[in-house]
Amino acid sequence: MDELVWERPEPPARATPAPLSRARIVETACELADSGGLEAVSLRKVAAALGAGPMRLYGYLDTKEELLDLMADAVYGEIPLPDPDTERLAALxxxxxxTRTAAHRHPWFADLIGGRPGLGPNALAHLEASxxxxxxxxxxxxxxxxxxxxHAYVAGAVRSELRERRLASDTGLDEEAWQRASGPYLVRMFATGRYPTLARTVYEAEHPDADTVFATGLERVLAGLTR
Structure with missing residues (x-):
C-alpha cells in the first residue's frame, strides 16, 4: 500500500517568493473554507491564495481528498482531549x-466527519481518547x-444546527422571524385536526435554545448507553 499523506515527507524547502509547507497549505485551505465553505476550496484556489502555481502543491499532496483529510485533522487538533484520569462519562x-464547538467555529467540518474514521494523528488521538x-x-x-x-448523535445534531444557521443566513430570517412568517400556514394546517400531536408540541413546548437541546440530548444518549 502506498504511503498515506501523513507518512510522506515534505519536499525540501525552496527559496521562492511564495514559500510553501503542508501546514501553510492546510491553514490557507481552512481559511478559504471558513469564509466560503468547502466549495471555495480547490488546489487551484489554495495555490492562488498562496501566490503559487497549482503544480507546486502536488509536491505536498496528491489530491483534493488528501487536502480535505488534512483540513479535518487540523480541526480535530483544536478539540481538547480529556486527561486520562477523567471520569468516563465526563470525558465523553x-x-x-x-467537537460541536469546533464545528461551529469551522462549519465545513461537519460535512467531513462521519463515515470512515480519520487517519490523521489528531483524529486518531481523538478516537483513542473516545x-x-x-x-x-x-x-x-x-x-x-x-x-x-x-459520534452519530453529535454529527447529526451539529449538522442540523448548522443547516438552520445557513437557512437563516440565506433567507435573512432568524428562528423568530421564520416562525412569524410560517405561523399562519401552520395555524391553518393544525385547524384541520390531522396533526394533533404536532399542534400540541408547537403550542405547549418551551422550545429551548440550541445549547440546551444539544446538552439534553447528549445526556439522554449517554444515560441510555450506560444503563
Whole structure:
C-alpha cells in the first residue's frame, strides 16, 4: 500500500517568493473554507491564495481528498482531549461538546466527519481518547458501539444546527422571524385536526435554545448507553 499523506515527507524547502509547507497549505485551505465553505476550496484556489502555481502543491499532496483529510485533522487538533484520569462519562461529554464547538467555529467540518474514521494523528488521538473513555469495564465491542452512537448523535445534531444557521443566513430570517412568517400556514394546517400531536408540541413546548437541546440530548444518549 502506498504511503498515506501523513507518512510522506515534505519536499525540501525552496527559496521562492511564495514559500510553501503542508501546514501553510492546510491553514490557507481552512481559511478559504471558513469564509466560503468547502466549495471555495480547490488546489487551484489554495495555490492562488498562496501566490503559487497549482503544480507546486502536488509536491505536498496528491489530491483534493488528501487536502480535505488534512483540513479535518487540523480541526480535530483544536478539540481538547480529556486527561486520562477523567471520569468516563465526563470525558465523553467533553469530547462531544468540544467537537460541536469546533464545528461551529469551522462549519465545513461537519460535512467531513462521519463515515470512515480519520487517519490523521489528531483524529486518531481523538478516537483513542473516545475509546479509552468508553471502554471502562466493558469490552471492546461495547466501547466501539458507544463511541459510534455518541459520534452519530453529535454529527447529526451539529449538522442540523448548522443547516438552520445557513437557512437563516440565506433567507435573512432568524428562528423568530421564520416562525412569524410560517405561523399562519401552520395555524391553518393544525385547524384541520390531522396533526394533533404536532399542534400540541408547537403550542405547549418551551422550545429551548440550541445549547440546551444539544446538552439534553447528549445526556439522554449517554444515560441510555450506560444503563
Amino acid at each position: 461529554r467533553a469530547l462531544a461538546h468540544g 475509546l479509552a473513555a468508553a471502554i471502562g469495564e466493558a469490552g471492546v465491542e461495547d466501547a466501539m458501539i458507544t463511541v459510534s452512537t455518541v
